[in-house]
Amino acid sequence: MTGQFIVFEGVEGSGKSSQLEQTAQWLLAGGLGNRVEVVKTREPGGTDLGKQLRSLLLNQQEFDLNDCSELLLYAADRAQHVNQFLKPQLAQGKIILCDRYIDSTTAYQGYGRGLDLDLIQQLNQIASCGLESDLTLWLDLPVETGLARVQQRGKRNRIEQADIAFHQRVRQGYMTLAQQFPHRIIPIDATGTPQQVQQQIQTILCHHLNVK
Secondary structure, three states, X not given: OOXXXXXXXXXXXXXXXXXXXXXXXXXXXXXXXXXXXXXXXXXXXXXXXXXXXXXXHHOOOOOOOOHHHXXXXXXXXXXXXXXXXXXXXXXOOOEEEEEOOHHHHHHHHHHHOOOOHHHHHHHHHHHHOOOOOXXXXXXXXXXXXXXXXXXXXXXXXXXXXXXXXXXXXXXXXXXXXXXXXXXXXEEEEOOOOHHHHHHHHHHHHHHHOOOO
C-alpha cells in the first residue's frame, strides 16, 4: 500500500485525539484485513522543534501572544513537520494519523481570530510545501458539548480558555471548509458514544482504502 496521510480535525473536546489513538490500535491489529505500518503525529508538536513551539502556543505565558505571531508559529511548526517527518514517512509507504493540520489553521486563526483567509491560504501552502491530506476526518459536535467535556478534564490550555464566540466561529470555519472540500473532508457525528464514533471512522477508512 502506498503512503496515506489521514488527518483528524475538530473543535475542542470533539474527541479527535482519543479517536486517533483507537484508530491506530485498530489498524495495527489488522482492522483492514492485513498488517499495515502506522505512525501517529500531531500539530503542533510533531518534531523536537514543534514540541517547543507547542509549549509557546498552548501554555499560558508571561507574555501576550499576538494573533499574527500565533499564526506564524503554527506555520513554522508545520514547515518543520512536513519536511522532517511527514514526507519521509509517506515516502516509506506508511499510514500517517495526524492530530490537526492545515484546516485547523484556517478554522482557528482564520475564522476564529479573524485573520485574512487569503493570507492564511498562502502561508499554509508555503509551510506545507503543497502537501495535502489524503483524507481529513472532521469530528463535529456542538461547541457547548465539547467545552463541557474539556471542563471535566480539568486544566484548560490557552486556546481552550477562549470565549465561546471564538469557538463558535471555529466550528463555522470547519463547516465552510467541509462544504468547499467535500472530496477531502468527511464529517463525522461526534455526539455519540466513543464506540459509535469509532465505528463511523472504521467504515470510512475501509471505503477510502478500498477494503471489501
